[in-house]
Amino acid sequence: MSRYFFLVLGLAISGVHASEQSPSKTPDQAQHDLAYSLGASLGERLRQEVPDLQLQALIDGLKQAYQGKPLALDNTRIEQILAEHEAQTEADVQAPKSEKALAAEQQFLSKEKTANGVRELADGILLTELTPGTGNMPKASDQVQVKYVGRLPDGTVFDKSTQPQWFRLDSVISGWRSALQQMPVGAKWRLVIPSAQAYGADGAGELIPPYTPLVFEIELLGTRH
Numbered sequence: 001m002s003r004y005f006f007l008v009l010g011l012a013i014s015g016v017h018a019s020e021q022s023p024s025k026t027p028d029q030a031q032h033d034l035a036y037s038l039g040a041s042l043g044e045r046l047r048q049e050v051p052d053l054q055l056q057a058l059i060d061g062l063k064q065a066y067q068g069k070p071l072a073l074d075n076t077r078i079e080q081i082l083a084e085h086e087a088q089t090e091a092d093v094q095a096p097k098s099e100k101a102l103a104a105e106q107q108f109l110s111k112e113k114t115a116n117g118v119r120e121l122a123d124g125i126l127l128t129e130l131t132p133g134t135g136n137m138p139k140a141s142d143q144v145q146v147k148y149v150g151r152l153p154d155g156t157v158f159d160k161s162t163q164p165q166w167f168r169l170d171s172v173i174s175g176w177r178s179a180l181q182q183m184p185v186g187a188k189w190r191l192v193i194p195s196a197q198a199y200g201a202d203g204a205g206e207l208i209p210p211y212t213p214l215v216f217e218i219e220l221l222g223t224r225h
Contacts, residue, residue, distance in 0.1 A: 049089065098201070101211035105195055108153045108213055112192045123178050126192035130217070135185025138223035143168050144180055145222040151215045158207045164221050173198050180220065188219040 025033065046053055064071050071078070109126070112118065117128050138144050145166050150159040169177050175193030183189060195201075195211045203210040 098211060105211050105213050109194060121179065123197055124194045125175055125179050125197060127179065128190040130190055131188035133184035133187025133220060136223060137182060137184050138169060138180055140169055140181060142223050142225055144220060146218055146220055148216055148218045153213060183220050185220050185223055191216045191218060
């Protein structure tokens, strides 16, 4: 249900409380003041949220709905329009956060690129070889046995293997899939994976915020078809 319903409901409750606190007014005055207060409060909120709103259309919709008259738009269309407006409003609120997160990611990656021994793979992943390997490199359809630690840019550990784990390469994040196909068995690498090769704009629950690059230390122990 649209938040506009709850907005009007909340205003109505506030208005009722206000009228109860003015017992000296006549019923007509109290009803007038209640209606005016609802209109003023709703108008103030809408002025902030939708500054270019067409007031006559607002009044027409309010009157027709309140009086139980046929509406110019069907309920399905109304719900669609309100849902689209809410989604756009939320996107407008989130945009500054996204820009800040992207700027922080670029700053982190730029700093990581200057570290000794770092080389950049074609998809932007930063690789530091900790231990060389001499075995075969896995293919995209293979399974890999690994030990790993995953950290956020601030060093917080968000995932860690307690014993060797087997994964299908086609089931892991694209940063792993890309890097491990270039990694020989026996190697241990430090990988800095850009968010675009990890969990991107969505993040991963409460563990990984949107637009977060990830740092992994991965040891490739084996591979199989």
